[in-house]
Amino acid sequence: MPHDDVETARLAFREGMAKLAAAVSIVTTDGPGGLAGFTASAVCSVTDTPPTLIVCLNRSSSAAAIFDRNRSLCVNTLASGREALSRLFGGSTPQQERFAAGEWLPGRTGAPRLKDAIVSFDCEVESSVESGTHRVLFCRVLDIAHGQEEEALIYFRRRYHRIR
């Protein structure tokens, strides 16, 4: 495909995806590869038998090599008041500085669990598939922690919203 067509398709896709409302999560990991976390909207259930979810991770992000090495992660779904944390973990802030915000507890795999997340899924990464710029991580859920928060943070039309 000529470059102009690739770029047109890319922008049209992004425009379409901006209208797909999504929950916002901070995906974390800790282990031999180090500590890392990033903001993710590309998190999706695969099956409940066995409990499995997918996370799509940009291979060029600073966190990618760390997740590769650790093979475990925690998906922390954000409550409505957590926009600033979403921005912090979605920007180019050094990994250590990101974790200075928020209260974190060690999850079963060692990945940091956000204390006031709506729900946290502690997982082992079972396998992964590469697709273009991203890697799709298939994650077996080992532990689930339910928080007290009731309102969720939603990303829709490139802005944050709250939903109860």
Ligand SMILES: Cc1cc2nc3c(=O)[nH]c(=O)nc-3n(C[C@H](O)[C@H](O)[C@H](O)COP(=O)(O)O)c2cc1C
């Ligand atoms: C609302 C929102 C959703 C995002 N969703 C994803 C995602 O699903 N997968 C991903 O790899 N990056 C996603 N990002 C971007 C990463 O959080 C961001 O690229 C990363 O934290 C910064 O990478 P760096 O450490 O290389 O600077 C999202 C960012 C925001 C603000």
